[in-house]
Amino acid sequence: MHISEGVLSGPVLLAGAALTVTGTAIGLKKIDYDRIMTVAILSAAFFVASLVHVPIGVSNAHLILNGLLGVILGWAAFPSILVGLVLQAVLFQYGGLTVLGVNCFNMAAPAVLCHFVFRPLLSRGTGSRFAAAFACGFCAMLFSALLTAGSLALSGDAFIGAAQALLAAHLPIMVVEGVITGFAYTFLARVKPETVAVSSN
Template sequence: MHISEGVLSAPVLLGGAGLTVIGTAIGLRKLDYDHIITVSILSAAFFVASLVHVPIGPANAHLILGGLLGVILGWAAFPSILVALLLQAVLFQYGGLTVLGLNTFTMAAPAVLCSILFRPLLTRGSGSRFAAAFACGFIAMLLSALLTAGALALSGDAFVGAAKVLLAAHLPVMFVEGVITGFTYTFIAKVKPEALAVTSGL
């Protein structure tokens, strides 16, 4: 769901960058540094998953695992995703440095929001836990697609069509994200629940 450089307007770029700075600062402040390895592993998972992508005009469709990062990392999803996107921009020219802030925000903000909204259900029995984790994965991808499409639409009428195609193309990916997030979270909650306490509160 990376947006390429040279597409977005300056106000959209600056707004996304500013919000990412705030989110990353909160994430670093809340991060339990005993869980740096967990953050690094999930950042690497995000890095690999989002390398496999299908171009759609000025953006592309791919797994992002945003919901999974959100339910495990909370606010630490911001620095985790920022580092992964920075490495992708530098090593593979995916996205770019000028759109780094906006791309980070569109993926990290929904992850954090879903983590906050579904936190009460995630701490219940296995059935509710799976449903809540599935919802996190599905809705995080949906919101990321909406934010990305919105950023394109705000940057000019020429991108409205591409924004609609981008949103439609991610519909099947949302279900895949939900299933992966549901099974992965419930598995970790059973075998290593201490790995889920990465941030000190939301």
């Protein structure tokens, strides 16, 4: 769901950069340093999952797993996703450095939001846990698609069609994200519960 270089307007780029700096600062402050390895592993999972791109105009469709990062990491999803995006921009020219702030905010903010919305359900039975994790994955992708489409639409009427196409293309991916997040979270909760322990962040 990376937006390409040279597409967004100046105000959108500046707003995205400011919001990402703020979110990353909060995330770094709230990281439990005993869980740095978990943050690193999930950042790597995000990096790999979002390498397979299907082009859609000025953007593209792919798995991002931001719901999984959000449900486990909370605010730490911001620095985790930022690291993955920087590596993708530098190594593979996905997205770009000028749009880094917008791309990061569009993926990390929904992850953090879904963490707090669905967190109360995660300590319940296996069925409720799967449903909450599925909803977290689905909604995180949905909100990311809406934010990305909004970023495009705010940059000019010429991008409204691309924004609509992006939303439509991501509908089936939202379901896949939800299923993967549900199974991954419930598996980790069963075999390594300390990895998904809900923290106070």
